Amino acid sequence: MKRVPLAALVLLAAAAVSYAAPRARMRADGEVEVLLPETVLARKEVARQLTSGLTTAFVLRVEQRKLSGGARVEIRYDLWEETYLITVLEFDGRIRKAKVAAAKLAEWWRGAALRVLRTEDPSESVETRLQVLPFSAREEADTERWLSESVGASPKKNATTDPRSSANALLDAIIGTSVQRRPILEFRWSLRIEALP
Amino acid sequence: MRRRTFLVVILGVVALVIFGSVVRSLSLGPLALAANEDVHDALRKSLDDQKELARTHPEQAAAYRARFDSLRRLTTHLEVMALSRLTLTRRLELALVLLVAAMLVAGGVIHLAETRARERRLLRLQSALVALSRGEAEIATGERGRDLIGRISGMIEEAAREMTGARRRVQSLEHLSAWQEAARRHAHEIRTPLTAAQLELGRLTSFVSKRLPDAADEIRDAEVSILEELELLRKFTTSFVSLAAIGEPRLRLHDLSVLVSDFAASCGPMWPRLRIEVAQPSGDCRAAADRDMIRQVLVNLCSNSAWAAGEGEGRLRLSAGRHNGLVILDVSDDGPGLPEDVRARLFEPYTTTRGIGEGMGLGLSISKKIMLDHGGDLEWIDTPVGATFRLTFPAAAGESA
Numbered sequence: 001m002k003r004v005p006l007a008a009l010v011l012l013a014a015a016a017v018s019y020a021a022p023r024a025r026m027r028a029d030g031e032v033e034v035l036l037p038e039t040v041l042a043r044k045e046v047a048r049q050l051t052s053g054l055t056t057a058f059v060l061r062v063e064q065r066k067l068s069g070g071a072r073v074e075i076r077y078d079l080w081e082e083t084y085l086i087t088v089l090e091f092d093g094r095i096r097k098a099k100v101a102a103a104k105l106a107e108w109w110r111g112a113a114l115r116v117l118r119t120e121d122p123s124e125s126v127e128t129r130l131q132v133l134p135f136s137a138r139e140e141a142d143t144e145r146w147l148s149e150s151v152g153a154s155p156k157k158n159a160t161t162d163p164r165s166s167a168n169a170l171l172d173a174i175i176g177t178s179v180q181r182r183p184i185l186e187f188r189w190s191l192r193i194e195a196l197p
Numbered sequence: 198m199r200r201r202t203f204l205v206v207i208l209g210v211v212a213l214v215i216f217g218s219v220v221r222s223l224s225l226g227p228l229a230l231a232a233n234e235d236v237h238d239a240l241r242k243s244l245d246d247q248k249e250l251a252r253t254h255p256e257q258a259a260a261y262r263a264r265f266d267s268l269r270r271l272t273t274h275l276e277v278m279a280l281s282r283l284t285l286t287r288r289l290e291l292a293l294v295l296l297v298a299a300m301l302v303a304g305g306v307i308h309l310a311e312t313r314a315r316e317r318r319l320l321r322l323q324s325a326l327v328a329l330s331r332g333e334a335e336i337a338t339g340e341r342g343r344d345l346i347g348r349i350s351g352m353i354e355e356a357a358r359e360m361t362g363a364r365r366r367v368q369s370l371e372h373l374s375a376w377q378e379a380a381r382r383h384a385h386e387i388r389t390p391l392t393a394a395q396l397e398l399g400r401l402t403s404f405v406s407k408r409l410p411d412a413a414d415e416i417r418d419a420e421v422s423i424l425e426e427l428e429l430l431r432k433f434t435t436s437f438v439s440l441a442a443i444g445e446p447r448l449r450l451h452d453l454s455v456l457v458s459d460f461a462a463s464c465g466p467m468w469p470r471l472r473i474e475v476a477q478p479s480g481d482c483r484a485a486a487d488r489d490m491i492r493q494v495l496v497n498l499c500s501n502s503a504w505a506a507g508e509g510e511g512r513l514r515l516s517a518g519r520h521n522g523l524v525i526l527d528v529s530d531d532g533p534g535l536p537e538d539v540r541a542r543l544f545e546p547y548t549t550t551r552g553i554g555e556g557m558g559l560g561l562s563i564s565k566k567i568m569l570d571h572g573g574d575l576e577w578i579d580t581p582v583g584a585t586f587r588l589t590f591p592a593a594a595g596e597s598a
Contacts, residue, residue: 126382
């Protein structure tokens with residue numbers, strides 16, 4: 001009696017693992033597109049970031065032998081409109097923007113095929129790395145500026161001999177090296193390229 | 198060395214103050230806000246409130262929206278700060294570690310440099326001590342510091358100077374003692390036959406005068422002439438004795454500035470063409486001295502100056518003062534000074550610039566001997582004008598007589 005539920009659990013876990021991996025598909029024009037798993041969004045770190053009002057960036061990098069490519073998805077929740085503002089940058093520089101209602105984000109995510117690479121060898125798998133960054137470069141720069149102004153850093157010119165200006169310079173240096181985007185999550189997959197039906 | 202250590206300490210304090218200022222700025226300001234969940238909750242609620250107000254009062258929606266955007270920017274900053282808080286804390290810790298490490302390294306480097314410098318100075322000190330033990334006269338360590346090594350170096354240099362002076366005085370004393378002994382023997386050897394010759398001359402004169410009464414006047418003239426020559430010889434011998442018979446000084450504490458003033462007042466008239474001036478004394482001039490002997494030295498020196506002035510007017514200056522544990526009496530005249538060929542053997546007996554029969558050249562030797570017996574010295578000082586003789590006495594701290 002006990003073996004049946006155990007086998008069911010193993011199967012469910014296997015299904016979950018397979019579902020957690022992204023999918024790479026080869027298009028007719030030789031471009032590879034990647035569909036990221038919904039489980040990325042479901043992670044609590046990501047879910048929290050997505051509702052913080054900061055721009056969450058998903059940076060995808062792919063490599064296939066000597067070829068490399070990638071894509072970036074930036075999602076910011078507009079607290080006033082209560083919608084997600086999405087910007088997608090693909091490997092060839094093409095930008096797509098979308099405004100998605102909060103309830104529709106998962107649906108958009110599932111259908112968001114990210115063009116990451118052009119290849120002629122679909123038999124070779126691609127090495128994929130996804131980093132989730134908690135805020136954008138612009139938000140980083142804005143915060144650095146605000147922090148410097150708030151604590152009285154950003155020393156004036158010709159004030160280098162003043163100990164306070166030395167403190168400000170040190171403060172600026174610490175702020176400049178501390179307020180940095182560091183991935184809150186990172187995933188690595190090796191994907192087999194499927195042919196697009 | 199101390200200045201460098203002080204500088205490092207000052208720099209360390211300044212660095213810590215700067216660091217403290219940075220930590221204070223961050224920890225009391227935005228970092229504290231970012232770490233406070235209540236602040237985040239309040240901001241979120243405020244954002245919701247602005248939205249609600251805009252819905253309730255659509256006519257003021259723009260104002261609420263503007264306030265909303267302002268709050269949202271602040272929220273964004275605090276969210277970013279909250280995410281960077283750990284890194285920021287680590288950076289501050291790293292900065293503190295680097296600061297302390299820099300101070301330790303600086304302290305270590307300075308300690309090393311000081312140790313090496315001290316080693317070099319100690320080697321110089323060692324060389325100076327070796328030179329001192331060899332009896333070298335001129336020792337220059339090159340140390341001018343006011344610390345312990347500098348002071349010890351100064352003491353070694355001073356000791357070398359003292360030892361050189363003492364050695365020179367001992368040599369002079371031995372030299373003059375040898376001359377004294379020679380003078381004593383010569384005086385003894387001359388006086389005995391001189392006395393015998395005087396007695397025999399009297400007997401001879403008496404004998405011959407009885408036999409040759411006609412030649413009595415001529416015999417008396419011859420006797421007087423011989424006696425005059427013998428008197429000259431006796432005087433010569435007496436001067437020998439004056440060098441040989443210098444006694445031990447009977448030392449008593451005197452204020453030498455007073456002694457000099459008294460001397461000028463009482464003995465000045467002995468040299469009518471010499472104008473004697475007494476300078477204002479500088480410092481405590483008390484020293485142990487034999488008053489009569491010192492007066493004899495001063496008489497010798499003044500006599501020399503008066504002789505050097507010749508027929509003209511001369512000026513002589515007496516000054517007393519205290520310097521480096523010595524009481525110094527300077528006797529300076531404005532005469533022609535000393536010929537160069539005399540200077541090197543100035544204090545040797547029978548050294549004189551006077552003509553035959555004008556002096557034995559014993560005055561300066563006797564004066565030198567007197568001063569050496571006082572534990573002091575008599576030196577000739579090279580001056581551009583005239584001649585200056587310096588009498589030095591070990592200064593005393595006792596009460597003056």
